[in-house]
Amino acid sequence: MPESFEVLNTHVRRGPFRAVLFDFDGTLSLIREGWPRVMVGMMLDILRDLKLAEEPDEELWGLVERFVMALNGHPTVVQMARFAAEVTARGGTPADPRVYSEGYLERLMTVVRQRWDVLESGRVGPEAWVVPNAHAVLRNLLGRGVPLFLASGTDLEAVRYEGDLLKVLPVFGEHVYAPVAGDPSFSKGHVADMILSTLGIRGEELLGFGDGVVETQEVKRVGGVMVGVASAEPGQTGVNADKRTRLTAAGADLIVPDYGGQEELLAWLWGEGR
Numbered sequence: 001m002p003e004s005f006e007v008l009n010t011h012v013r014r015g016p017f018r019a020v021l022f023d024f025d026g027t028l029s030l031i032r033e034g035w036p037r038v039m040v041g042m043m044l045d046i047l048r049d050l051k052l053a054e055e056p057d058e059e060l061w062g063l064v065e066r067f068v069m070a071l072n073g074h075p076t077v078v079q080m081a082r083f084a085a086e087v088t089a090r091g092g093t094p095a096d097p098r099v100y101s102e103g104y105l106e107r108l109m110t111v112v113r114q115r116w117d118v119l120e121s122g123r124v125g126p127e128a129w130v131v132p133n134a135h136a137v138l139r140n141l142l143g144r145g146v147p148l149f150l151a152s153g154t155d156l157e158a159v160r161y162e163g164d165l166l167k168v169l170p171v172f173g174e175h176v177y178a179p180v181a182g183d184p185s186f187s188k189g190h191v192a193d194m195i196l197s198t199l200g201i202r203g204e205e206l207l208g209f210g211d212g213v214v215e216t217q218e219v220k221r222v223g224g225v226m227v228g229v230a231s232a233e234p235g236q237t238g239v240n241a242d243k244r245t246r247l248t249a250a251g252a253d254l255i256v257p258d259y260g261g262q263e264e265l266l267a268w269l270w271g272e273g274r
């Protein structure tokens with residue numbers, strides 16, 4: 001059995017694959033790691049301010065975190081619409097989800113900007129803020145001649161900026177997809193469908209990498225193979241147990257903590273030396 005990755009689906013199809021789809025945050029970039037704490041924290045503050053929650057903090061945190069994470073991979077405004085529905089259900093009058101989105105981004109950006117600063121100044125290199133060995137897995141895939149696609153629920157402008165800082169974008173060429181100005185109609189499912197139709201390939205020839213429920217469900221919906229990336233926060237190692245649980249439930253075929261074993265993983269996925 002392989003050592004550097006976990007096979008959940010023992011009947012998983014082993015390549016070759018003709019297209020690979022990556023998520024961005026948590027799958028390649030760690031610049032926004034810790035975002036759930038920021039988002040859930042803001043939602044709790046609002047519920048408390050409006051006096052709409054009487055549960056103890058821990059219980060309320062768990063409840064809010066569950067619906068936030070279940071929508072991980074959708075544009076932020078979709079998570080905020082779900083939160084607005086929660087406010088309504090508790091007898092409150094919610095703000096426009098776009099207003100909540102702005103408030104969240106403001107909080108998140110104070111954290112993110114500090115990370116931009118250290119990267120811009122060159123005090124740390126890109127490898128400090130990517131999932132370990134991300135550059136190596138991208139190079140390996142590129143060497144296999146397979147087109148790479150990037151799909152993120154984060155705004156396109158931010159994905160381009162952060163992807164540049166991390167030096168992960170060149171391998172994707174023009175294939176970088178993300179919502180423009182918070183467009184809630186953006187969907188990773190559309191991206192997956194588009195890949196199959198433009199390349200004229202079958203769903204089973206698509207390989208996906210992601211740390212979120214949404215991309216996992218979409219790659220599985222079209223019949224592809226999904227590697228769940230249960231990535232830890234920067235500086236930590238090993239499988240993130242919560243992410244692993246969610247990715248397993250969403251249908252991931254394999255689980256990796258990072259790309260430390262990318263050579264073994266891709267050789268296995270491509271059916272080499274089986």
Ligand SMILES: [Mg+2]
Binds near residue numbers: 024025027210211
């Ligand atoms: Mg992600």
